[in-house]
Amino acid sequence: MTDLRTPPVNGGDLFSERARQYAIEKPLQRIHILEAGCGWGTGLNLGDLECQVTGVDTDTPELRAHTCERPDLDTWHLGDLRTVPMPPRAFDVVHASYLIERAPHAELVLDRFVAALKPGGLLLVHLRDRNSAFGFLDRKLPRWLRAPGRRRRAKPPRAPRATARGSTRGSARGSTRGAARGAHARVAPARVAHAAAETATDTAGGPGPGAGGELQAPPQAAPGALARGAESAPVRPPAPAPPPRAIYERVASRQGMQWYCVMRGLVIAEEYTSRQALDSLGAGTSLADALCRLVALLSRGRLTADHSEVTLVIRKPENRFARVI
Incomplete structure (x- = not known):
């Protein structure tokens, strides 16, 4: 080896x-x-x-x-x-x-x-490395104390394909994913508006049995408002x-x-x-680095602080x- x-x-x-x-x-x-x-x-x-x-x-x-x-x-x-x-x-x-x-x-x-x-x-x-001092502290300390x-890291975008076949594949994939994300952007505001309408109706006493004992449907938002919201509300990636x-x-x-x-x-x-x-x-100045060196010393070299x-x-x-x- x-x-x-x-x-x-x-x-x-x-x-x-x-x-x-x-x-x-x-x-x-x-x-x-x-x-x-x-x-x-x-x-x-x-x-x-x-x-x-x-x-x-x-x-x-x-x-x-x-x-x-x-x-x-x-x-x-x-x-x-x-x-x-x-x-x-x-x-x-x-x-x-x-x-x-x-x-x-x-x-x-x-x-x-x-x-x-x-x-x-x-x-x-x-x-x-499990056998490093850092690995020892990472598995022994509580999560809120661990590193x-x-x-x-942000990955650079993949360069365009050199061959015609690769270019077609890349453009098709990009257009398909772009269309899917666009559809998500159009549908998401509709769901938000519908949820807000349900909340407002429930606060006013519905949806539930009305005066005649029938279920009252939640009010619908205007189509124009949904279209404007879809154009202005950006889709944020998950944190x-x-x-x-x-x-x-x-x-x-x-x-x-x-x-x-x-x-x-x-x-x-x-x-x-x-x-x-x-x-x-911040190696050399942080508490974690000092703890790693202390653990390595107490372990008599079994756990290394070098990496x-x-x-x-x-x-x-x-x-x-x-x-x-």
């Missing part, structure tokens, strides 16, 4: 670059990407390269709201990651950022990701929700991922450690009978 240690890099940029390199090595072929953990964060940026992106994540209202707003997903499935559709040997790249530490039955979920990879495919993993969730709480199973660590790759015959092509979580809190995250570029061998030496 290859173990490359270099200075920390930005995991998202690294993953996009490795995915682009993989796609360039396979010309005239559409790259299939599995965006694992699509309900939070951003995806890969392959530029004008042809790709098909499928998202999977657990099903919660917050994760579903963010998934529905992502323009880079061609299709997505939310539910139990042990059962959501992931056809075997169907994806060239599996991108799992900040997922392994918050996924229950993480080792089984990883097995599904590996089975869904084509031979020679890439498994791109970014996680918070705020990872910041969602960013906090990330799901991390579980930190044993595989969600640098040593755990190394062990997993050895047992499954996978090759770690690149490995990096970083202090993104600590740097976001908080691990970035791994893992490759599935072309031959499943090959052994990694």
